[in-house]
Amino acid sequence: MNHIKKIIQSVLIYIVLGFTVIISIFPIIWVVFSSFKTNAQILSSPFSLPTSLGFGAYQAVFKQTDFLMYTLNSLLIAAISTAISLVIYAMAAYVIARYDFKGKNLVYSLFVITLLVPSQCKAQPIFSLIIQLNLYDTKTALVLVYIAAGMAMSLFILKNTFMSIPKDFSEAAWMEGSGFLRTFFSINLPMAKSGMATAGILMFLGNWNEYFFAMLLTTSPACRTLPVALASFNETYSYNYTNMFAALTMAILPGILIYAFAQDQVTNSIVASGIKG
Amino acid sequence: MRSLTAKQKNLIWIWVFLTPCLLTFLLFYLAPILTLAYTSFTDWDGANSPAFTGLANYIYLFHTSDFQRALINLLLWSVIAGTFHVFFGVLIALLLYKKPHGWKFVETVFMIPNVISMAAWAMIYRFVFNGSYGILNGIIRIFSPGFSVNWLFESPYAFFAVTLTWLFYAVVVTLLVLGDLKAIPPDLHEAARIDGASEWYITRKINLPLCRNSIGTAVICSISARISMYETISLTTRGGPGNDTMNIPLILVNAINDSKYGYANASGMVMLLIGIVLLVVVNKAFRMNESVY
Numbered sequence: 384m385n386h387i388k389k390i391i392q393s394v395l396i397y398i399v400l401g402f403t404v405i406i407s408i409f410p411i412i413w414v415v416f417s418s419f420k421t422n423a424q425i426l427s428s429p430f431s432l433p434t435s436l437g438f439g440a441y442q443a444v445f446k447q448t449d450f451l452m453y454t455l456n457s458l459l460i461a462a463i464s465t466a467i468s469l470v471i472y473a474m475a476a477y478v479i480a481r482y483d484f485k486g487k488n489l490v491y492s493l494f495v496i497t498l499l500v501p502s503q504c505k506a507q508p509i510f511s512l513i514i515q516l517n518l519y520d521t522k523t524a525l526v527l528v529y530i531a532a533g534m535a536m537s538l539f540i541l542k543n544t545f546m547s548i549p550k551d552f553s554e555a556a557w558m559e560g561s562g563f564l565r566t567f568f569s570i571n572l573p574m575a576k577s578g579m580a581t582a583g584i585l586m587f588l589g590n591w592n593e594y595f596f597a598m599l600l601t602t603s604p605a606c607r608t609l610p611v612a613l614a615s616f617n618e619t620y621s622y623n624y625t626n627m628f629a630a631l632t633m634a635i636l637p638g639i640l641i642y643a644f645a646q647d648q649v650t651n652s653i654v655a656s657g658i659k660g
Numbered sequence: 661m662r663s664l665t666a667k668q669k670n671l672i673w674i675w676v677f678l679t680p681c682l683l684t685f686l687l688f689y690l691a692p693i694l695t696l697a698y699t700s701f702t703d704w705d706g707a708n709s710p711a712f713t714g715l716a717n718y719i720y721l722f723h724t725s726d727f728q729r730a731l732i733n734l735l736l737w738s739v740i741a742g743t744f745h746v747f748f749g750v751l752i753a754l755l756l757y758k759k760p761h762g763w764k765f766v767e768t769v770f771m772i773p774n775v776i777s778m779a780a781w782a783m784i785y786r787f788v789f790n791g792s793y794g795i796l797n798g799i800i801r802i803f804s805p806g807f808s809v810n811w812l813f814e815s816p817y818a819f820f821a822v823t824l825t826w827l828f829y830a831v832v833v834t835l836l837v838l839g840d841l842k843a844i845p846p847d848l849h850e851a852a853r854i855d856g857a858s859e860w861y862i863t864r865k866i867n868l869p870l871c872r873n874s875i876g877t878a879v880i881c882s883i884s885a886r887i888s889m890y891e892t893i894s895l896t897t898r899g900g901p902g903n904d905t906m907n908i909p910l911i912l913v914n915a916i917n918d919s920k921y922g923y924a925n926a927s928g929m930v931m932l933l934i935g936i937v938l939l940v941v942v943n944k945a946f947r948m949n950e951s952v953y
Contacts, residue, residue, distance in 0.1 A: 399755060410784050475681035484671060506916060510689065567677075597907075649775060
């Protein structure tokens with residue numbers, strides 16, 4: 384009797400877990416498969432497997448749109464904003480973690496409380512600010528906005544990282560006559576690698592995937608990022624489903640690849656972003 | 661001039677190191693929020709200077725059917741997110757905690773929808789719910805040939821279709837709760853087992869109460885995501901049909917496009933305030949400031 388109960392229990396568990404797996408990847412697999420099917424196949428038999436493995440639709444997307452440019456735009460904007468953020472937030476997190484000074488708690492609280500501000504609610508002030516700075520419809524505008532977006536999270540992760548580095552190393556360096564800058568750059572920063580990686584990957588993924596401000600602050604194709612371009616393909620390819628699915632496949636692939644290579648960092652950063660302060 | 665002591669020198673460096681971060685804060689947080697708060701009480705089109713109108717924007721806002729519908733939707737979505745969505749995430753966490761065969765695979769795969777852009781996810785769901793060739797209708801047609809509902813564009817289905825784009829994707833909840841579960845000292849479970857407690861009893865009376873903090877955080881995260889949900893609406897239903905799936909970010913963007921900045925910022929303020937109220941209420945409800953051990 385107990386035996387049967389156990390079997391039923393594990394069957395139920397696997398039904399729930401199987402359901403979770405299916406809803407998580409089935410839509411994506413369906414998109415990938417559809418990108419190898421013809422329009423007619425997509426319309427008539429949504430569940431059939433592709434009959435041939437042609438990359439025609441992928442070539443067409445590159446030929447008919449500036450897909451490569453949009454990808455490079457996204458890459459450039461995400462990479463630059465992540466790199467700058469890492470530098471400025473590592474500097475701030477370091478002094479907050481390592482030194483006592485007047486106003487420290489106030490400054491840190493102000494920085495971290497920004498996590499509670501939904502970024503969309505600032506849409507109009509930021510829109511006007513970017514116009515005043517003469518940066519409307521530039522990649523620089525997005526870089527600036529994305530740098531700001533990562534503030535609370537990165538400071539939180541990096542502050543904890545610097546706090547976990549023993550003070551002895553800095554003190555030893557100090558005794559040997561190493562100054563403030565050298566103690567930071569050649570002693571503490573190299574030891575904060577793991578935290579930098581976690582914060583960096585989190586920011587890069589966020590910036591790479593960002594849609595709201597990219598849509599709000601740019602109009603010309605020259606500054607268009609991939610998520611915004613994807614939305615515009617909807618009109619370009621309203622009757623060419625194969626190409627649309629090919630574009631979608633290429634757009635989601637990089638995120639999945641980053642995750643595949645840095646699974647632990649991505650997972651850690653999700654947990655850290657929830658715990659906050 | 662006296663030379664600076666080491667301590668004073670440090671103090672200079674400290675503020676040098678903080679300056680870029682401070683500037684970012686002032687420019688992209690403090691100034692925008694002050695602008696937001698002030699101009700929400702004004703009539704402003706961006707070109708002329710803002711004219712103070714008191715609560716007029718708010719009164720107008722709460723009288724439009726779009727905004728009323730957006731608030732009702734937010735309330736419904738928040739309740740669904742805070743109950744069913746969090747429940748599903750906690751359930752998966754409890755199952756994965758026991759490390760059944762393939763737990764690592766499930767955890768990995770569950771995360772995938774979270775690493776791709778919401779814009780792409782919205783597009784994918786546009787096709788899932790498509791009336792002619794979408795997967796959902798495809799599945800239903802196996803049982804009932806000729807079935808056709810255009811889920812995202814027909815009332816009352818659109819609201820549920822938008823809900824389904826996030827309902828089960830609770831990996832953040834799962835990871836948060838798993839973190840707390842893994843931190844429970846094993847002796848607690850052993851002691852309970854020696855006393856003859858069943859697994860279900862341990863889950864209910866030991867594990868779940870000790871995950872109070874992470875479940876509270878999960879509720880806040882899940883509902884916050886509903887407040888700022890944008891792509892999965894603007895790239896699918898655009899608030900329609902009628903205003904069935906209207907929400908505040910959509911109203912805000914439309915107001916910016918119409919150069920009604922005061923009005924846009926009043927809706928931004930409402931978003932901000934709802935977020936703060938949520939945080940305070942959930943913090944109290946889950947007694948999150950108290951230590952669990």
